[in-house]
Amino acid sequence: MRGAGADLHVIGLQQGAALGIPVGLQFQNDLLEGQHGCELGPTPWQNTLAGVARPVAGKAAYPRKPLILRGFLAVSLPPRGKTNMTTQQLxxxxxxxxxxxxVALELRVEDFRRVVRTPWAVLCGLIPQFILLPIGTWGATLLLDLPPNIEAAMILVAACPGGSLSNVVTHFGHGNTALSVSVSAVASIIALVATPFNFSWMIAANPATASWLRELAIDASGIWLSLVLLLAIPMTLGLLFSHKLPRLTERIRKPLGNLSLLALLLFIVAGLIKERQLLTLGLLPLLLIVVLHNASGLFFGWLTSVAMHVSTRDRRAVMIEGGMQNSGLALGIIAVQFHSDLGMVTLASLWGIWHIVSGMSLAYYWRSKDARSAH
Structure with a gap:
């Protein structure tokens, strides 16, 4: 995919994915060859994923078309020349x-002022994302004998920043939400430079993936639009609402939070139920890689926060920021610049599923721990 059409797709994909919005599990056949005219050759992982592929008549050279796992992320390729969000994404x-x-209803401006007075904590949240996880991932790809496209996907996910969903998970886990929001905002801006830089040096420094080197084109307008519409505006409105209408805020705060969280969980469950027949044992090897990779991000967040002696609430925020990478942004890049390579798309999509599971599980553990301590 090249030229102006590809540029339009970059913008549309990154606007939909810049904050890693989770959506239902979806497999889309004919995505590349039917809609975009891209031909894919077989990958080393097609045999592993044979359980989710089905024969397509009239394709002698390539008897099985890849099914594109879009998993839990608001990333889809719009028709050629259009960048409109789908109804589901909206x-x-x-x-x-x-x-x-x-979340903003429970915050105060003073919470952000405290973050400004302690930039050390923000730095603590950025180190796992842009230094430790990329270096650790690069080292893992050198030690592990994995297919180059899988290693390239791991490197790309590790090079991406976190998304605003991490703020919600941090809040649910009684972490420092203001710190989480601040780190997410700063990380998204830094990512415009750091993500292409980290991806380039990690790919080039690994002999197995050197041929996968690309000049990543990250659309700045998509990042800014997502930050404004999905983070800055609702956060500002929540702060103003709680300040101007404290009594009403107290009445709606908990029901609204429970309702939105329930809606998110319903989307996830509905997607899993709808596509349950496609969840085969063939995905287990990739899922294991994703679980360990995600665990390393959480570990690097914990290690950094302990080394920098931040508070318990700050440590929780840093861990979540380190473990919830924006695999939605990674999927957008993969679709446009790597022709939706099956192995890369599958790994990034599984990241989108698992980091929600691991993040919410960790947050629930922290909540339970706090409840026990209160008694």
Whole structure:
């Protein structure tokens, strides 16, 4: 995919994916060859994923078309020349904006002032994302004998920043939400430079992936638009609402938070139920890689926060920021610049599923721990 059409797709994909919005599990056949005229050759992981592929008549050279796993991320390729969000993406964006608004109802401007007075904590949240996880991932790809496209996908995910969903998970886990929001905002801006830089040096420094080197084109307008619409506006409205209408805020805060969280979980469950027949044992090897990779991000967040002696609430925020990478942004880049390579798309999509599971599980553990300590 090249030229102006490809540029339009970059903008549309990154606007939909810049904050890693989770959506239902979806497999889309004919995505590349039918809609975009891209031909894919077989990859080393097609045999592993044979359980989710089906024969297509009339394709002697390539008897099985790849099914594109879009998993839990608001990333889809619009028709050629268009960048409109789908209805599903729009609904999920509204759900996420509502969740951010409900989180903001429990924050005060003073919370952000404390973050400004302690930039050390923000730096602590950025180190795992842009230094430790990329270096650790690069080292893992050198040690592990994995297919080059899988290693390239791991490197790309590690090079991406976190998304605003991490703010919601941090809040649910009684972490420092203001710190999480601040780190997410700063990380998204830094990512315009750091993501292409980290991806380039890691890919080039690994002999197995050197041929996968690309000059990543990250659309700045998409990042800014997502930050404004899905983070800045609902966060500001929530702060103003709680300041101007404290009594009403107290009445709606908990029900609104529970409702938005329930809506998010319903989307996830509905997607899993709808596509349950496609969840085969063939995905287990990739899922294991994703679980360990995600665990390393959480570990690097914990290690950094302990080394820098931040508070417990700050440590929780830093861990979530380190473990919830924006695999939605990674999927957008993969679709446009790597022709939706099956192995890369599958790994990035599984990241989108698992980091929600691991993040929410960790947050629930922290909540339970706090409840026990209170008694």
């Amino acid at each position: 609904v999920l964006s509204l759900v996420l904006a509502t969740m951010v608004f409900s």
